[in-house]
Amino acid sequence: xATIREELQAAVKKLFDDDKxxxxxxxxxxxxxxxxxxxxxxxxxxxxxxxxxxxDNLANFLPELRGSRVGLxxxxxxxxxxNVLAAEEQVERDKLxxxxxxxPAMLDPRKLTEGxxxxxxxxxxxxxxxxxxxxxxxTPLADVFVGERVSTPTxxxxxxxxxxxxxxxAEERLAWWRRQMSLCIRCYACRxxxxxxxxxxxxxxxxxxxxxxxxxxxxxxxHYHIIRAVHLAGRCIECQECSRVxxxxxxxxxxNNVLSRDFAERFxxxxxxxxxxxxxxxxxxxxDKEDFIL
Amino acid sequence: xxxxxxxxxxxxxxxxxTVDMEKVTEAAAKLPHVVYATNYKYMCSDPGQKTILDxxxxxxxxxxxxxxxxxxxxxxxxxxxxxxxxxxxYRMQMANIREQCSWVHGDVDEATAxxxxxxxxxxxxxxxxxxxxxxxxxxxxxxxxxGGGIAGIQAALDVADGGVETILVERTPSIGGxxxxxxxxxxxxxxxxxxxxxxxxxxxxxxxxxxxxxxxVEKVDGAVGNFKVxxxxxxxxxxxxxxxxxxxxxxxxxxxxxxxxxxxxxxNRTAIYVPFPQAVPNIPVIDRETCVFFKTGKCRACEKFCLxxxxxxxxxxxxxxxxxxxxxxxxxxxxxxHTQMGEFRYGxxxxxxxxxxxxxxxxxxxxxxxxxxxxxxxxxPKVVVFVHCVGSRDENYKEYCSKICCMYSAKHAVxxxxxxxxxxxxxxxxxxxxxxxxxxxxxxxxxxEEGAEYLRGRVSRVYDEGGKVIVEGQDxxxxxxxxxxxxxxVLATAVVPAKGSEELARILGISTDKDGFFNEAHPKLRPVDxxxxxxxxxxxxxxxxxxxxxxxxxxxxxxxxxGLLSKEDITREPTVAVVDPLICTGCWNCVNVCPFGAPExxxxxxxxxxxxxxxxxxxxxxxxxEGCGLCVATCPGNCIDQRGFSDDQVYAEIGGYLERVRAAKxxx
Numbered sequence: 010x011a012t013i014r015e016e017l018q019a020a021v022k023k024l025f026d027d028d029k030x031x032x033x034x035x036x037x038x039x040x041x042x043x044x045x046x047x048x049x050x051x052x053x054x055x056x057x058x059x060x061x062x063x064x065d066n067l068a069n070f071l072p073e074l075r076g077s078r079v080g081l082x083x084x085x086x087x088x089x090x091x092n093v094l095a096a097e098e099q100v101e102r103d104k105l106x107x108x109x110x111x112x113p114a115m116l117d118p119r120k121l122t123e124g125x126x127x128x129x130x131x132x133x134x135x136x137x138x139x140x141x142x143x144x145x146x147x148t149p150l151a152d153v154f155v156g157e158r159v160s161t162p163t164x165x166x167x168x169x170x171x172x173x174x175x176x177x178x179a180e181e182r183l184a185w186w187r188r189q190m191s192l193c194i195r196c197y198a199c200r201x202x203x204x205x206x207x208x209x210x211x212x213x214x215x216x217x218x219x220x221x222x223x224x225x226x227x228x229x230x231x232h233y234h235i236i237r238a239v240h241l242a243g244r245c246i247e248c249q250e251c252s253r254v255x256x257x258x259x260x261x262x263x264x265n266n267v268l269s270r271d272f273a274e275r276f277x278x279x280x281x282x283x284x285x286x287x288x289x290x291x292x293x294x295x296x297d298k299e300d301f302i303l
Numbered sequence: 304x305x306x307x308x309x310x311x312x313x314x315x316x317x318x319x320x321t322v323d324m325e326k327v328t329e330a331a332a333k334l335p336h337v338v339y340a341t342n343y344k345y346m347c348s349d350p351g352q353k354t355i356l357d358x359x360x361x362x363x364x365x366x367x368x369x370x371x372x373x374x375x376x377x378x379x380x381x382x383x384x385x386x387x388x389x390x391x392x393y394r395m396q397m398a399n400i401r402e403q404c405s406w407v408h409g410d411v412d413e414a415t416a417x418x419x420x421x422x423x424x425x426x427x428x429x430x431x432x433x434x435x436x437x438x439x440x441x442x443x444x445x446x447x448x449x450g451g452g453i454a455g456i457q458a459a460l461d462v463a464d465g466g467v468e469t470i471l472v473e474r475t476p477s478i479g480g481x482x483x484x485x486x487x488x489x490x491x492x493x494x495x496x497x498x499x500x501x502x503x504x505x506x507x508x509x510x511x512x513x514x515x516x517x518x519x520v521e522k523v524d525g526a527v528g529n530f531k532v533x534x535x536x537x538x539x540x541x542x543x544x545x546x547x548x549x550x551x552x553x554x555x556x557x558x559x560x561x562x563x564x565x566x567x568x569x570x571n572r573t574a575i576y577v578p579f580p581q582a583v584p585n586i587p588v589i590d591r592e593t594c595v596f597f598k599t600g601k602c603r604a605c606e607k608f609c610l611x612x613x614x615x616x617x618x619x620x621x622x623x624x625x626x627x628x629x630x631x632x633x634x635x636x637x638x639x640x641h642t643q644m645g646e647f648r649y650g651x652x653x654x655x656x657x658x659x660x661x662x663x664x665x666x667x668x669x670x671x672x673x674x675x676x677x678x679x680x681x682x683x684p685k686v687v688v689f690v691h692c693v694g695s696r697d698e699n700y701k702e703y704c705s706k707i708c709c710m711y712s713a714k715h716a717v718x719x720x721x722x723x724x725x726x727x728x729x730x731x732x733x734x735x736x737x738x739x740x741x742x743x744x745x746x747x748x749x750x751x752e753e754g755a756e757y758l759r760g761r762v763s764r765v766y767d768e769g770g771k772v773i774v775e776g777q778d779x780x781x782x783x784x785x786x787x788x789x790x791x792x793v794l795a796t797a798v799v800p801a802k803g804s805e806e807l808a809r810i811l812g813i814s815t816d817k818d819g820f821f822n823e824a825h826p827k828l829r830p831v832d833x834x835x836x837x838x839x840x841x842x843x844x845x846x847x848x849x850x851x852x853x854x855x856x857x858x859x860x861x862x863x864x865x866g867l868l869s870k871e872d873i874t875r876e877p878t879v880a881v882v883d884p885l886i887c888t889g890c891w892n893c894v895n896v897c898p899f900g901a902p903e904x905x906x907x908x909x910x911x912x913x914x915x916x917x918x919x920x921x922x923x924x925x926x927x928x929e930g931c932g933l934c935v936a937t938c939p940g941n942c943i944d945q946r947g948f949s950d951d952q953v954y955a956e957i958g959g960y961l962e963r964v965r966a967a968k969x970x971x
Contacts, residue, residue: 072888075919076917097890097891097892098889098890098891098919099888099889099890207888208886208888208939208940209885209886209887209888209940210885210886210940210941210942212941215941217950217951218950218951218954240939288892288895290892290937291892291895291896291937292895293896
């Protein structure tokens with residue numbers, strides 16, 4: 010992807026030269042990895058890149074940069090995050106420059122074998138699950154667009170793993186979760202990777218009252234993950250970063266996905282769908298469904 | 304350690320017969336923090352209060368738990384005792400061992416155990432309670448009355464009489480309400496307009512009353528003592544400064560066949576109109592919906608004939624924000640839409656009318672100039688059937704009694720006899736409810752002196768045949784079916800809350816009952832207050848009422864308002880929400896959910912990792928916070944706590960309960 014790389018670098022240079030931004034959040038390549046990078050005016054943009062391993066949700070860095078003028082690469086995932094963050098007033102949209110890209114679909118690192126040949130040619134079976142559900146692969150509402158636009162395949166319905174879990178009986182499901190939770194080491198990588206976990210003080214750290222037991226035991230771990238999922242109810246944009254970064258491979262996002270589905274079914278609500286979408290849980294409509302209130 | 308005293312009340316036998324007082328006292332004395340525990344027959348009595356006071360001083364208490372009735376009853380009493388003993392009133396907590404314990408349990412051992420739990424929980428809570436100081440907020444000395452019927456007018460006059468500026472908002476073009484359209488009033492048969500219009504004039508003349516006619520309340524912010532009210536001033540298309548109410552415009556308006564709302568369709572009005580001749584203010588408005596100019600762009604007859612150039616088709620709705628300290632709601636009633644009630648064929652047979660339509664016909668200033676006529680052919684009716692309880696006391700429609708119908712139907716029968724001497728009135732009734740001064744005598748008079756025929760039973764069917772309206776019903780006293788061939792049928796239709804009440808309830812943040820009437824704070828002891836501080840009720844918006852009751856409640860609401868506004872400042876509960884600005888992320892969820900606009904967007908500058916950072920954070924305006932706890936529950940970062948209900952207190956309380964569970968586990 011030599012061309013998009015060059016186009017991107019030129020665009021970023023121009024943004025700094027025109028004094029449009031104070032920071033640029035993008036991806037840089039080193040040692041064969043693609044990782045997030047924050048550039049200032051004086052940084053060297055030559056390592057900036059965008060490829061199929063540009064995994065991280067860059068919107069994660071925005072709340073920290075609140076108040077500054079920031080340019081960032083936005084895939085569909087970032088756009089939805091941005092919409093939620095803007096609705097929750099964590100970012101000021103008019104201070105952001107959205108650099109749009111044609112997203113080639115991100116690869117699932119767990120499916121990649123060491124030294125895989127040509128990343129560009131890998132087919133759908135190597136994609137991250139979220140990319141099969143992508144609604145628009147060319148960044149909507151981009152202020153600047155780099156690269157050639159691509160077509161978006163018909164999005165897939167549902168989440169295969171969620172469906173699998175839901176087929177289980179209650180006992181099987183509990184056993185399955187227990188097994189998953191017994192793996193959790195409470196490194197909080199999921200929390201760190203989540204672009205919508207931006208509280209200055211997490212409930213996990215509270216000790217007066219202490220909401221949850223901090224020791225690593227399956228019950229406590231499940232407790233943590235459930236509360237986290239509930240805190241993301243009606244907010245999660247299903248970027249699956251939590252699952253991707255999990256060092257022990259827990260599919261944490263299953264909990265979020267089920268809540269997102271409930272919001273879609275009950276309220277016709279898709280978080281971060283448009284820039285106008287308001288937070289579901291603090292919005293009140295007189296005809297809100299109340300059939301779930303017993 | 305805190306020094307808590309526990310005072311357990313027998314409430315005579317109310318508590319003591321089910322809860323073992325000595326056991327609770329003994330258990331309380333052993334609790335951590337507790338330095339003194341005792342029981343007494345009536346803790347709220349003077350000697351009871353003295354017990355607390357003496358013990359507080361003797362044992363140097365810094366916290367008090369009174370185990371007695373619901374805090375709804377005696378919290379103020381015991382808070383005052385605490386204050387007298389030099390203890391912060393918010394370090395006094397009541398454990399409810401009556402309503403939530405002795406009254407609902409029979410087993411002495413279990414009830415006693417539960418009472419001990421309640422005491423243990425409250426002791427734990429008091430130990431965590433902070434001393435709080437009441438918040439003082441200055442009061443805006445201005446009142447708002449919503450609704451310009453008799454209740455609202457009376458309230459406005461009385462508030463103004465107390466020297467307080469009053470804003471009277473009325474959504475129709477004139478004040479006067481339903482009473483302005485009535486004929487003679489029961490039981491004295493004095494003319495409704497003759498007794499009402501002087502009050503209307505007083506209201507318009509008063510320097511302290513500002514009339515906002517053809518206006519509606521759009522939005523209400525703030526709380527008791529300091530409401531911010533947005534009033535929508537609907538475009539009248541008439542310059543009120545220039546208009547002198549000469550009437551040229553409405554006489555020249557070519558569109559004369561619009562059913563008049565004020566006459567309930569008995570008469571017509573023009574597109575530019577005043578609802579009735581004695582309207583206050585006597586300024587017409589143009590009804591945009593029916594005005595030919597607004598529909599076709601042509602006409603402007605009123606404009607041409609207005610010598611003062613007062614017509615202004617360019618006007619738009621305007622919004623004005625006013626600040627008031629108290630609000631009186633007097634939005635009145637409407638009649639149940641009974642076109643759906645097939646049995647009465649209302650709307651289908653022209654000679655079936657409502658009581659209010661009868662009023663307009665018999666009113667001397669009404670469209671027929673006081674002549675009672677059959678709408679179908681304009682002839683005088685000789686046989687008139689009055690049907691009581693149409694939609695009232697009927698589980699298919701409204702279960703309640705509309706209260707005024709028995710009396711006004713009797714009055715109608717009397718008026719009928721006075722106007723058409725050879726007419727016969729038949730009244731179908733279930734019971735005659737005449738519980739007012741002179742009311743019983745009045746309906747007896749209708750019956751005995753005026754020859755009205757009372758038939759006890761419901762009407763089963765109404766249909767037209769040969770130019771008559773046939774009313775079929777049952778006379779349950781004789782057990783016979785009755786059939787009356789009537790010229791006119793008058794339905795005493797159920798009284799329902801005025802249209803738009805539900806929306807207004809939402810705007811004001813007050814509740815309604817199942818029928819949509821506004822709820823009073825207490826059905827017996829606070830019939831004029833709502834549960835929301837500073838908002839009072841008057842007239843039929845609370846329940847069906849006749850004129851004297853509406854006037855009485857209007858005056859009562861005015862007296863409540865004057866009481867509130869006579870204070871320089873009001874004391875508000877200090878149990879408000881507080882934000883910890885160090886952990887607030889400024890998501891504004893609190894701002895979004897607060898019904899009172901208490902959380903405000905603000906900023907703090909703090910040092911994080913040696914760097915100065917300015918963060919957007921929420922800040923609660925104590926003067927606006929009602930302590931409902933919505934923001935506390937909504938805050939995703941748990942950075943809002945509520946004074947008096949802090950996490951520490953609530954957790955201590957729960958911990959106090961769990962002691963029992965723990966003890967039970969250990970003994971297993």
